[in-house]
Amino acid sequence: MTIRVSILLVVVATVAAPLRAQQDVAARLAGRVPQEVIALVRQLSADAAARGLPVEPLIQKAIEGGAKAVPADRIAAAVRGVVVQLDGAAAALADAGLTPPDTETIAAGAFALNAGLDGRDVASLARVAGRANRATIALRVAGTLSALGVPAAETVTLVSEMMRAGRGPAELTALPARLQAEVARGATPAQAATGLARAAAAPGRSPQPPRRGPPPRPPN
C-alpha cells in the first residue's frame, strides 16, 4: 500500500511540475503578447525544459517583443531564434565537457553566441573555465566584449588569459569597462583587447594595458 501511494505521488509530481510551469509561462505572458504567442512559448518552453535548457530567456524575449509592439509572427521568430541559440550553447558546453551544463551557463553561452561568438569560441572558453559558475561569468564577459566590437579571436584570448592568470570574477567583469577606457583613448577594440591579454599573461603583474605615447615626465 505504501509503495503504491509513493509511486502515485511520484507520477503526480512528474506530471504536475511541467503543467504548473506551463501555467506560469501563460500567466506571465497574459496581456503582454497575443494568444498565439503564449501558446507557442508554452510549447517551446516545455520542450526546452525537457532538454535541460533555461526557459526564462524565451519568456523574456516574448515579453520584450510585446513591450516593443512587435507583430506576433516576428515575436515567434525571435523566440525560436533564442531556442536555437540555447541549443547551440548547450551543445558547445557539452563539447567542452560541462555535462550537464546548468541553465545559467547555457543562457550565458546563448548570449555570447548572439553577441557574435560561435560554438567553438564558447567551447574553448568553457574548457579554460573548467567549472560552470566560472564559465558563466567568462561567457557573459566575452559576449559583452564581442558586443563592444572586439573580434572573436581576441575576445577568447583575452578572457582565457585572464582565467589562466587566476583573475577572479570581479576582474573579469571589469574587463569591458577597461576596454572601453582604452578605446576612448584611441585604441581599436582589437588593439585594446590584445594589450589587456598581454598584460594578463605577464607573470606577477595586474592586467594593465601597455602605455601609449611617451612615458610621463618626472615632476620637476
Added chain:
Amino acid sequence: MTDFHPLVKRLLDGEVTLADLPPALRAEGEEALRLLAAVDRERVVVSPALDERVMTAVRSRAAAPSAWRWLNRPREIRVRLRPWMLAPALAAAAALVLLVARPTPPLPLAPRMVTVRFVLVAPEAHQVAVAGTFNQWDAGATPLLRAGAPGVWTATLTLPAGNHQYAFVVDGARWVPDPAAPTVNDGFGRRNSVLTL
C-alpha cells in the same frame, strides 16, 4: 522465591521419595509437594489449524525473498583486530572526517547587488524611461529624471549581478539603445544595450 534444599529439589524432580528425606527436611518436602500440586496443570489444547497456519507463513516468507528483507536481515559481523592496527585505522578515520568536513565556499544565497546609473542625453524628450530584463521590459516602470544639465536624464538602480539587456524609451514610444553601452541584436531588427555586472 523459595529456595529449597537440594534434597527437596530432587524430591520435586522425582528422583527421591518423601520417605527418603531426613526427618528434618520432610516438612519442607511436604510443603514443596503441596506447592507443586497447586500449579495449574490443565492440559493446553492447541488448535489443529495452528501448525498449518504457521507453516504456511513460513513457506510464504521463504518463497518470496525481497531486497528490503535481505538488506534488513540482521547479520553478525565479527572483527578481529590487533591493537597495533588501531593507530592507522584511527588516522584513516580522522583523515576521512577532515576530508568530509573540509570547509567549502558558501553557496550564494542571494545574488550580489550592484548600483548602476543610467544616463541619456535627449534634449528634445519630454519623458524618458529605461526598460529591460530587470523590469520585465515595462516602459513605465523606471522613469529617468532630468539631471542638472539641460537635456540630461538619469536614473539610479540597484540590480543583481549578471547580464542585463535594456533600452531607453523616449516619450513612451521610441526605443533607443544606450549610446555608452555595447549592443546586441534584439531579434526584432533593433539593438539592445548590454550591461554585465
